[in-house]
Amino acid sequence: MRDVLLFILVVLLHFPNVSHASAIHDAATKGDVAAITAALDAGAAVDQSDGRTTPLYLAVKGGHFAAAKLLIERGADVNAAPEPLLGPVLMLALAKRRIDLIKLLLDAGANPNAQRGREAVLHIAVRSACLDCVKALVEAGADVNAKTKDGKTPLHLAKFKGQREVADYLMSHGVVLPTPAPISMKLASADVEKGRTYFTHVCHGCHNAEAQGGTKTGPNLWGVVGRDKASMANMRYSDTLLGWEGVWTYEDLNRYLFGPMLTTPGVKMETPGVPDETERVNLIAYLRTLSDKPIPLP
Ligand code: HEC
The missing domain is CATH 1.10.760.10 (Cytochrome c-like domain)
Structure with missing residues (x-):
């Protein structure tokens, strides 16, 4: 009996949160700025998880710039990685090659050296042949000499794929080619x-x-x-x-x-x-x- 009462109490305590949570996730998915504002004003937490992901994640996934901007202004964590396989939210913006979202996140303090699995964000930008993405990351402080777990640098990937512009840009932005001592x-x-x-x-x-x-x-x-x-x-x-x-x-x-x-x-x-x-x-x-x-x- 006591357990049942406790259960009801817990449900009651959480109920408002749960309803706001789903409202804010729905609004973020749709990119509905007014609905996001309403949910936040009604007490939803800006980084509330729906069990898998956060509102900012959903907004970026949907490509909704204004919604993402609002969530960041209201304090969303730009470095959260609720879905480890997808990595931090910057990875999503990169996958969509949305330079506006990438810059928004970087300006708000997203880590330009974030890792996913075996590689860093800069490797992913090079792989997707997005020169603007590479530039934005390097300007925000990405390490041009970062290595994947199997030793590949961004410059190696760029040259391997024949991306001359990306390679030239990296070369003029701090790549160091090691030279062993004479033997x-x-x-x-x-x-x-x-x-x-x-x-x-x-x-x-x-x-x-x-x-x-x-x-x-x-x-x-x-x-x-x-x-x-x-x-x-x-x-x-x-x-x-x-x-x-x-x-x-x-x-x-x-x-x-x-x-x-x-x-x-x-x-x-x-x-x-x-x-x-x-x-x-x-x-x-x-x-x-x-x-x-x-x-x-x-
Ligand atoms: C996984 C396969 C692989 C392994 C292991 C490997 N190589 Fe190579 N090697 C290659 C390939 C492929 C090339 C051609 C590279 C290119 O065209 O960029 C090459 C090129 C070379 C060349 C240039 C030859 C030329 O005709 O100009 C030398 C020298 C060389 N390898 C030496 C070595 C030595 C020594 C080792 C052992 C430490 C080694 N390789 C291990 C695949 C391999």
Whole structure:
């Protein structure tokens, strides 16, 4: 009996809230500014959840600028992420490529470095080829060097997809391309056998290293040191590698293998590379041996 009374009391206490909540969600979905105002004035909480999402979420989802603006003015949390799979509300605006909504949210303090799953908002803007979205995010402080969980920078994505304008914009707004220290002088004392083992484990799945071997996912690497870059027939190279002039020197290999997507964004070799210097030196010393006449060590 006591439980029943308690239940009725709880229901009564919550009832006004529940009705306002559904009213404000309906109004937000429709973008009905007057109805949102009325619901708020009647006591609905601006970030009231309907079990799944908030009014601001619904307004942005519906593409209703005036409704979103009103909710923000009345204190809605622009960084709430009620549906973790969709991420914060900025992601929704981005998915719709609504630059007005994106700016509204950023001006109101939405986090320009918000993450969803494996990537940041800037990666999503680049993926959707929206230069204006990229600009708005960078102006609001998005990190142009942010990496996805598998090491892709916004510039890599832009170049990979051939988005020249986006790539140029990122380049002139703070992208840093890492340059590893020179290694040529360390090659003489490298451990070629360790390099061979490393190659077998990490590279051989994509690259043949025998003179007669054909193309796999990547080109044959027999004779690669001193060979013209991106010059194997039967291989469809990326524009990035095709555009890199000259032969493969030890230092060019050093730079490339350090982190292909970081040092030479846009490459089709989307692997983490070999950031450890000793491993990289051993590997390059091994690559040198893939030749009838290995070129001299420096
Ligand atoms: C997942 C497959 C994959 C793995 C693993 C891989 N590569 Fe590659 N590699 C490629 C592809 C694809 C290209 C062509 C890149 C392009 O066109 O941008 C390439 C290109 C190269 C080139 C340039 C060759 C040329 O003809 O100009 C070198 C050198 C190279 N890889 C070395 C390595 C080494 C060393 C490893 C091991 C640390 C490695 N790769 C691991 C796929 C891979």
